[in-house]
Amino acid sequence: MTAAPTAETSLEGSHTADAIRDRLAGDRRPSLLRDAVYGAIDGTVTTFAVVAGVAGAQLSERVVIILGAANLLADGFSMAVSNFLGTRAAIQQRAQARRDEERHIELVPEGEREEVRQILAAKGFVGRQLEEAVDVITADRRVWVDTMMQDELGYAGDSPDPLRSAMATMAAFLVVGFLPLAVYVADLLVPGRIPAPFAWSTGLTAVGFLVIGVLKARVVGQARIRGALETLFVGGAAAALAFAVGVLLQGVG
Template identity: 30%
Template sequence: MTIELAQPHSPERHHTHRDVSGGWLRPAVFGAMDGLVSNFALIAGVVGAAGAGQAAVLAGFAGLAAGAFSMAAGEYTSVKSQTELMRAEIAVERRELARDPDGEQAELAALYRSRGLDAELAEQVAAGLSADPEQALRVHVREELGVDPDDLPSPYLAAASSFGAFSAGALVPLVPFLFGASGLGVAVVLSVLALFGFGAVVARLTARPWWLGGLRQLGLGVGAATVTYGLGHLLGVTIA
């Protein structure tokens, strides 16, 4: 007689998600690409008009400083305003829960019925969640506003991420001129590698093909620098 042994169950597999709401990725990505592209284009325009030298270094530093502070201030103001608006709407929801808790519970039950729960179960879930006022507030805010009241974006984090990322990106095309470069050649090579590499890294973070992200950023950056170099050259010839 053959005895069949029970097959062991496969271990349960769990998956995790990356943090997509911390408030740092968008300003960091935007800041680094803006710094790299804008300063590369700015330096290219100056070199096209006046040649490499002190003018290129001064333009590069000016572009880095002005852009980094501008980006940080813009991100801080934008995220601060967004957070203040969220807090104001959360306060509205808190007042409604205090004024009419039964009505808010009925609203929550109706929401769960619309999502497929039967009426009795929806009422039980709504009642259970509404027993704790703070828990009820979190649920209503997430369901109605689509935000997590315990994880609102930080304007300080956004500003710091934007400032640091812009500075790092803007430094790439400037470095060769700090060491006495007499033309755009080395700056172009470094900028091209940085554009493609950074685009590839961002694509990997967002689960897209790395080569596609790299080529896209490369095309945008080189296109901007080519246009500004041409304009600078034409302006330099005209003034001369």
């Protein structure tokens, strides 16, 4: 009987020469998981805060849906645009830094060689080995600039695509942020079938917070239970505040 593959054998299999070559030659674009997770968190928190505030003021279900939908669309678009502009600005900043490094190499090549030398020395290169490594890196302008970008300026990996990041953020914001409204929409379509829609909305949103928290924990390397409870606490605090404001302002108008 063939033994089942273990984690160790699987890890060894992914580090053969062919596997490494295929992995390095594959698609290395940054993951969109971070954009999606944080879009989902923000969408759920802000939409449920609106729902809680309106419910606290004891307004009608139609008002809940109208205000919640308006918030969902406006904030979702705003967050996507902010992500797009922020990511694009970071790319532009990176491009400017690369142009600066290329100009420095052109104007003060020996000074830039010394920077490479000190970078490699800090990594443990010494003597003849150090000088040979400096010669290899500075012989190729692209490799030289890449080295300075990563080891001197701290730019690591490929830049994310601004449009893809924005779309992932907005999609997650809209889809997951709709959870607090889903019960009210269902109750409006089939009146009276859902008792205490705010309670159901609260429960559904809490489940959403927990799931999002687990996904967020994977992104940031956090313990899953802690990530789930942390997101639930933050979302619950925002909702409680909005509900309290709605109760206080109930008699206004």
